[in-house]
Structure formats: structure tokens, C-alpha cells
Amino acid sequence: MNPIIIIGSGLAGYNTAKELRKLDTATPLLIIANDSSPFYSKPMLSNALTSKKTPEAIALNTPEQMATQLNATVRAHTRVDAIDTAAHTLRIGDETLAYSKLVLALGADQIRLQINGSGADNILTVNDLDDYARFRSTIAGKKRIAIIGAGLIGCEFANDLATGGYGVDIIDIAPQALGRLLPPEGGALLQARLAALGVQWHLGTSVQTVDRAENGYAVKLANGNVLRVDVVLSAVGLKPRTALAAAAGIQVKRGIVANRHLETSAPDVYTLGDCAEIEGLVMPYVMPIMHATRALAQTLAGKRTAVTFPAMPVMVKTPACPTIVSPPATGAAGTWQVEATADGVKSLFIAADGKLLGFALNGTATAERAKLAAQLPPVLA
Ligand SMILES: Cc1cc2nc3c(=O)[nH]c(=O)nc-3n(C[C@H](O)[C@H](O)[C@H](O)COP(=O)(O)OP(=O)(O)OC[C@H]3O[C@@H](n4cnc5c(N)ncnc54)[C@H](O)[C@@H]3O)c2cc1C
Incomplete structure (x- = not known):
């Protein structure tokens, strides 16, 4: 049986593998990535000085440890050059590998x-x-x-x-x-x-x-x-990595296009994480990845499952001014209502019918995060 292949060993790639292994311990699994493939939490990179973490301490597991943990093969420093979606193969230099299902967890480039x-x-x-x-x-x-x-x-x-x-x-x-x-x-x-x-x-x-x-x-x-x-x-923004998919004839727009089942336009090819545009949404954050990995693992294990995204506020790691944001959907109609004190700013994005569509909280106003998050509409119901 050809393996499930995951391209990418970031949070999207490894967490898809982890979730899959909770449901299916046997299907051969190959993870390929063109970086050194440690398992680590990328958000730690922007507060590592304060948390006194060296780069070595940020890496939680080596690729070898991940391979053992996941009962998978992990090929680090390996670039996938092309995908043949009709043949269900991919190419690494002169080598051709066949997949049963393929997951594109390619991340994004810094602009x-x-x-x-x-x-x-x-x-x-x-x-x-x-x-x-x-x-x-x-x-x-x-x-x-x-x-x-x-x-x-x-x-x-x-x-x-x-x-x-x-x-x-x-x-x-x-x-x-x-x-x-x-x-x-x-x-x-x-x-x-x-x-x-x-x-x-x-x-x-x-x-x-x-x-x-x-x-x-x-x-x-x-x-x-x-x-x-x-x-x-x-640090001026991210651009989803779409070139590999586009060259294979897979539909891309801002990101690699996927429906709510995380299916791309090619059969048996799925995508999630920073490279993906899921139902029109590009969401380069951890929480969307965690929701998507759980749904995708079900699908890969044989039970086709749609992802749903609740509201997913993002904590900005600026301890000098604690900040939590949950921006309204692009194009949402409403207005910002702002209450500022010396120590906090509460900004609520309110629709004409009074419904809360988004918020941004700074300083002492972050205490209201849980109460306000509960009032937000889901990102993808
Ligand atoms: C400094 C920083 C701080 C952040 N802080 C937060 C935060 O506080 N909260 C939050 O929610 N989000 C935060 N984010 C965003 C979050 O970290 C990302 O959304 C997430 O880590 C992306 O994971 P990914 O697996 O999609 O992509 P990546 O981690 O980029 O992984 C992509 C993988 O694909 C591989 N790859 C790509 N192309 C190929 C190819 N052709 N062949 C083989 N392998 C390939 C790469 O080698 C890599 O292994 C932060 C991001 C950064 C940079």
C-alpha cells in the first residue's frame, strides 16, 4: 500500500500526523520537509529572549524522535520538486514516490x-x-x-x-x-x-x-x-507557498484552494496551515491549524469530515501591553466602538443589528476576552 505523504513538518504537518495516529496506527506515513524538521512551536520564536530559550531548547523533538513517536518515516532537508496528481506520485530530484493520499502543509514565505x-x-x-x-x-x-x-x-x-x-x-x-x-x-x-x-x-x-x-x-x-x-x-507579512501546487495544476488563489473538507482541486490531495486558502480564508495562525488537523485526520482515516472554525482570538505576545485580537471577517459591515482608559482599550466591532463581529483588547481590557469571545460568530460554521 502506498503511504500517506505529508509535505511539511511545521505545526500543520506534524499535528496532522499526530491526529491521524490517534485514529489509525497502521497506514504507512511519510513526512517530507526541506528544513531540519524538529518539532517545535513557531510562536515561541518571537518571545524566546524573554522566556530565556535558546534555539536548541525551542526544539522539542528531533525528526528521529518524531519518526518513532508517529510510527512514520521523516525525511528532513528534502525538497519536493513536483507532483503528478494523475499518477499519484511526487518527484524529489530523480526519485519518484507514489502516495495514496497527499497533504500539502507547505507553510508561507516571509514577504x-x-x-x-x-x-x-x-x-x-x-x-x-x-x-x-x-x-x-x-x-x-x-x-x-x-x-x-x-x-x-x-x-x-x-x-x-x-x-x-x-x-x-x-x-x-x-x-x-x-x-x-x-x-x-x-x-x-x-x-x-x-x-x-x-x-x-x-x-x-x-x-x-x-x-x-x-x-x-x-x-x-x-x-x-x-x-x-x-x-x-x-517582518512585513507572509505569502502562502503555492508554487508547487500551481505547477501541478492544483487550483491556487491567495493560497492553495481547499473546500471545507480540506480537499484541493486534485483527487486525494489535501491542504491546511499557512499555505492553504480554506473556503476563501487564509488564516496563518495556530488555532485554525489545530481545528483543521483534527478534521483532516478523520478524513485521512476514512471518515470524510468537514472542518468548522469557531471564533479564534489571537494573543499578541507583547507583555508590555497585553493584546488580544479577533478581527471581523473581511468586508463585514459594522463600526468600531472604542472605550479607552489610561490602562486599557476595549474596541468592539458591532454590526447594525447590535451583534458583536470582532474585537481588539489592550491592557486591562484583555480581562474581558472570554466573555466577549463567547459572543462572536463562528469563522466557519
Ligand atoms: C515569529 C512568529 C510568531 C508567531 N506567533 C504566533 C502566535 O503567537 N499565535 C499564532 O496563532 N500564530 C503565530 N504565528 C503563526 C504560526 O506560527 C503559523 O501559523 C504556523 O506555525 C504555520 O505552520 P505550518 O505548518 O502551516 O507552516 P510551516 O511551519 O512554515 O511549515 C511548512 C513546512 O513545509 C516545508 N516545505 C515547504 N515547501 C516544501 C517543499 N517543496 N518540499 C518539502 N518541504 C517543503 C517546510 O520545510 C516546512 O517544514 C507566528 C509565526 C511566526 C513566524
Whole structure:
């Protein structure tokens, strides 16, 4: 019998395997990934300094331990080059492997902005544990770091680095932090709290060039300022990895298109995680992955199962200003109602009929998280 093959050893790939093994201990299982394939929790990467975790300590299990635990074969550092959906095979270099069912858990790439300058090639991104190990060794003994992007990952790194004693400059073209997730009042509180830790904000401007300078880099901003830093980290968003699927003729839009059964347009090929667009939704967070793995495992074990997504608030790991967001669905009609105190901002996105469609809570307002989450509509019923 040909194995079930999972491409990807991130939270989506490994957790699908874990859930499958609860239902089916026997079907041959092969996990292939082109990174070093430890089992780890990616969200830990942006608060590892504060939690005093080295890259080695973040890796919870080696690929060998995962293989034993899952009764599976794990092939790390192995890139899948092509898929033949008609033949039910995939290609790795000159090698062809047959699958019974295939799971695409390919993740997403960090978007790289077009930035000129002699130091532009040295701009770092952190999207997996290997990247993080590189980042940690690069910042050792350094003092000042520029972060491009004041979204969730940029703000989390800003908090972590500032707490760890680094000087931080954070740059975003938007006029506020977390502009896609929070109304301005919430952004302002987060900015003030991080500024109190020493974070310098450069909002409403962009990076024009990054040039090598003595002992570091000169980062030139569109507003004319030039920042002198030791390291530049970019965190401007993610792009689902769709190329492998697209080349195989599998339908892709923003992500690899899947229905609520996590089925792609090709027979016996499924997708989930950061690479997937499930019923039109791209949700690059842990909770959607956990819901999807449980449904997909049922399907792989023979019981075709649809995924449902409840409301899934995301905690932004900025302890300087605790923040929890549950943004309204794209295009939802409603208005933000904001109550701000000195220590907290409660922002509720309310429809014309009074129903709560989303929220963003900062500081002391996060205490209301559970009560408000219970009122939210499901993301996918
Ligand atoms: C710094 C950081 C902090 C985060 N914090 C949070 C948080 O607090 N809360 C939250 O909910 N989410 C958070 N996220 C998002 C969350 O971590 C991701 O949604 C999740 O880890 C994605 O898992 P994945 O398995 O889909 O993708 P990945 O972990 O990216 O795994 C993709 C896998 O596919 C493999 N692969 C890709 N292409 C190929 C190929 N052609 N051949 C072989 N292998 C291939 C890769 O090698 C990798 O093993 C954070 C993300 C980052 C980067």
C-alpha cells in the first residue's frame, strides 16, 4: 500500500500526523520537509529572549524522535520538486514516490520588500527555527536592531528584543502599530507601552535603502531620517507557498484552494496551515491549524469530515501591553466602538443589528476576552 505523504513538518504537518495516529496506527506515513524538521512551536520564536530559550531548547523533538513517536518515516532537508496528481506520485530530484493520499502543509514565505543598498542582502527574516538560530547568532553582542514592519510579528520581536536589552527601531508605512488588527486607540496604547521600554517608532514612512556602514547598517527612511543599527530584521507579512501546487495544476488563489473538507482541486490531495486558502480564508495562525488537523485526520482515516472554525482570538505576545485580537471577517459591515482608559482599550466591532463581529483588547481590557469571545460568530460554521 502506498503511504500517506505529508509535505511539511511545521505545526500543520506534524499535528496532522499526530491526529491521524490517534485514529489509525497502521497506514504507512511519510513526512517530507526541506528544513531540519524538529518539532517545535513557531510562536515561541518571537518571545524566546524573554522566556530565556535558546534555539536548541525551542526544539522539542528531533525528526528521529518524531519518526518513532508517529510510527512514520521523516525525511528532513528534502525538497519536493513536483507532483503528478494523475499518477499519484511526487518527484524529489530523480526519485519518484507514489502516495495514496497527499497533504500539502507547505507553510508561507516571509514577504521580502524591494529595498536597495549595499546591505539589503543582509536583511534577516525569521520564519522557522533555522532562521531563528541564524538571527540569534547574528544579534549576539550587538546593540541596536531595526525592525521593518509593525504587524504582529514585528511588534512581538520589538517587545522581546527591548526586554532583552536591545535598542529597537521599528518602521512601518502605516500610521500605527498593528494597523490591520486594531483601531488607532489600541495601536496608540501599544506604541506608548513599547516606547516606555525604549522602542523608537518610525510610522507613516518606509525604508528606502539599507547600506553597509561602519560596524553595521545605515537605514535610510523616506522621511529623510537615517538610522544607525547593527542588524535589520524584516517582518512585513507572509505569502502562502503555492508554487508547487500551481505547477501541478492544483487550483491556487491567495493560497492553495481547499473546500471545507480540506480537499484541493486534485483527487486525494489535501491542504491546511499557512499555505492553504480554506473556503476563501487564509488564516496563518495556530488555532485554525489545530481545528483543521483534527478534521483532516478523520478524513485521512476514512471518515470524510468537514472542518468548522469557531471564533479564534489571537494573543499578541507583547507583555508590555497585553493584546488580544479577533478581527471581523473581511468586508463585514459594522463600526468600531472604542472605550479607552489610561490602562486599557476595549474596541468592539458591532454590526447594525447590535451583534458583536470582532474585537481588539489592550491592557486591562484583555480581562474581558472570554466573555466577549463567547459572543462572536463562528469563522466557519
Ligand atoms: C515569529 C512568529 C510568531 C508567531 N506567533 C504566533 C502566535 O503567537 N499565535 C499564532 O496563532 N500564530 C503565530 N504565528 C503563526 C504560526 O506560527 C503559523 O501559523 C504556523 O506555525 C504555520 O505552520 P505550518 O505548518 O502551516 O507552516 P510551516 O511551519 O512554515 O511549515 C511548512 C513546512 O513545509 C516545508 N516545505 C515547504 N515547501 C516544501 C517543499 N517543496 N518540499 C518539502 N518541504 C517543503 C517546510 O520545510 C516546512 O517544514 C507566528 C509565526 C511566526 C513566524
